[in-house]
Amino acid sequence: MRITVGKGSCGIAAGAAEIFNILKDAGVPAVVTGCIGMCYLEPIVNVDDRTFVRVTPDAAREILKFIRGEENGAEQYAIPQEDLDNLSVQHRIALANCGIIDPENIAEYIAREGYAAAKKCIAAMSPEDVIAEMKASGLGGRGGAGFSTGLKWSFARAEKGDKKYLICNADEGDPGAFMDRAVIEGDPHNLIEGMIIGAYAIGSDEVPIAMEGIVYVRAEYPLAIIRLEQALGQARERGMLGKNIFGSDFSFDIRIKAGAGAFVCGEETALIASLEGERGMPRLKPPFPAQKGYWKKPSNINNVETYANVPWILRNGGAAFAAMGTENSKGTKVFALTGKVAKGGLAEVPMGKTLRDVIYGVGGGIKNGREFKAVQMGGPSGGCIPAELIDTQIDYRTLAATGAIMGSGGMVVMDETTCMVDMARFFLDFTCKESCGKCIHCRIGNRRMLEILERICAGDGREGDIELLSDLAEQIKAGSLCQLGMTAPNPVLTTLRYFRNEYEDHIHNKKCTAHQCKPLLTYAIDPEKCTGCTLCARKCPGKAIAGEVKKVHVIDMDKCTKCGKCSEVCRFGAVVVD
């Protein structure tokens, strides 16, 4: 009997550690797995082919009885069929083992064809063959740009030198994306194997080249760092890392570097500066990292998800990967579904599916039966795609045409209670904090845009603000060195394009229809509903509510600070917000 408990960061936060301990204390040999991607159902316990979800300590005790074959009430915690169906919509390559195998045990990875691809490459393929296979797969960089991985590898291979670096960008700073964390926590050997193959393709030569691998992980992911460290140790013990891998002439090892928290370090040259112990500021390209990267040596940088696709491609052939997807975007892509979606989590689907397939097919639509308004893709560099474009096909070009980008695959779903002007303000606030300050347009231009958005949200929007925003946006795009600056105005541009009426409402009518911008709201008490319970008057911090017991209360708008406390505490829905 195989019993597993999902112990990714999300599972643990939902209480999986306690569940695991209950099983363990009862003498059940439970195995730890990573995240299966159905975060909304955590904690999840599997007993052979039975899946139990939202497992509470009480549920765990029922599952214990089930395991022992006693009479039990575990059935009520069994996964509903419709949630199982969500998995069948997906096609898992990068996430194939996540939530299935024990990430802390290399034997389980090997049992699922693990390290077979690396072994095959080193034993039977030339580096050129490997790169040709990668080119044939059509795999594009999953960090967001979608640039051909095979081509990128060929550039780093073409460079001469005695030392080369293979770097993995695991600085997943894009708010709303967490697939890289899931891969490292749930299937770290998949990443390691992908990196071994990459290192072999780039650095194996008759003239020995010293190859070194570095994984740059966010410090905010402590569990990922622990699991990866463990996995690296196990791979070394088995001769899959270190000197003479698989008994060949090829040597390669990987070390971890914990990032110190800077979104801009997702940019290649900034990441390299950070690895060298400097402020993570991007520099002009060329020279590209493939020519002069870490310590001025040829360096190849790929994202976690990119490497995680590599072993599958080498096992099944580039053509099999390229058979999935669309003309310009091959294979599958992992999306992180969050926000107002009913079933948040990770979904890996073939390129070419529509946004509807993911948001409704996998995500189960919108929480609490509300209306879908928009989906934000690509984080601070991306944009908001409105409800009318929900049938947009997911591929790099089609998404770019909407003004958003694929990015790393974050999908933050929004409903009618999300204010789009506030969203734009939110992202600009983020970019201003994360701008490294090198380029004037990014450093000062974004600050000015943020000030305009803040005043619009505060009810002080002026005539001409929309034009000013558009003008600044174009200049920032043109005047910034790196992608952070060049794409920073995108959230503003897309919301202006699709939700201009909301900006106009804020500026001209001083109204926020989503009821998010507090200074624009008015509060009133509905005399029909008010029972005179006095709760709102007692809770009002500004003493702006007057009224006697069992009599209708009234809000004095001159004193009201618009904190919203009254509508929060009213049990009769008598506070009308407009």
Next chain:
Amino acid sequence: MTCNCAENKSWKFSDPEIDIALLEPTLEKYGDVAGSLITVLQKAQELYGYLPVDLQAYIACRLGVKPAKVMGVVTFYTQFRTKPVGKNLILLCQGTACHVNGSSGIEQAIREFLGTEEGEITADGLFTYNNVACLGCCSLSPVMMIGDKTYGNLTKDKAVKILKEIAAEG
């Protein structure tokens, strides 16, 4: 002018809690390794909780770089702090998903409960809260992290209840 800080055993730090001997193994290990500044700073912060200016200057001397460079790196990365924090550091996620699901309300509740602004220590020394960009647990938003533990699906009441429980433990 030459620097003799390593020999200068009487190097005094403004914070008497700082036992510089604890950092010695790290400095030994990384002192001569190029590009180790961030790693050394991370270790120092792990040991002392924060990086006061005189500690930065000491590290600069030992690594053979200018204090201005150390300060440049410390102020660039959000992980580094120049002020001490409370016993429990609350990292409140302000990522997109958390924002959409009401993290600003959670912040308000935490601020009211603690009676401090972001980055300050509570009078009892127990808490400091900081807003952070994204903790990568978006499907459980709104989320906060205290120590190594992540708390998800927060409401204002739930967040305050968690803090009360931690406070009760001391």
